[in-house]
Amino acid sequence: MAKGYWITTYRAIKHPDKLAAYAKLAGPAIAALGGRYVVRGNPARTFENGQMERVVVSEFDSVQAAIAAHDSPGYQAALKALDDGADRDIRIVEGL
Numbered sequence: 001m002a003k004g005y006w007i008t009t010y011r012a013i014k015h016p017d018k019l020a021a022y023a024k025l026a027g028p029a030i031a032a033l034g035g036r037y038v039v040r041g042n043p044a045r046t047f048e049n050g051q052m053e054r055v056v057v058s059e060f061d062s063v064q065a066a067i068a069a070h071d072s073p074g075y076q077a078a079l080k081a082l083d084d085g086a087d088r089d090i091r092i093v094e095g096l
Helices: 016-032 063-071 073-082
Strands: 004-013 036-041 055-060 086-094
Touching (some): 004 016, 016 036, 016 073, 016 086, 063 073, 063 086
Antiparallel strands (some): 004 055, 004 086, 036 055
């Protein structure tokens, strides 16, 4: 079965304190459902209209596990803590 990858890009971090509160809850919620961070930080370089924005990639055993982690009560609590603290884009993608 192909792994699932949860890819998040941050267009703007408006409230670092809210992002910190989110991170405190999101990490354990993701790990509890088998996820692990593979990438977390800013790009070293960008090409072809790439943006210098924070990127986080989490790996799961499957797309279904990644979706379940997103929909879990623990992660939903993290989203409430984030509130309007960042403009982000999240995509869940099946691995090769």
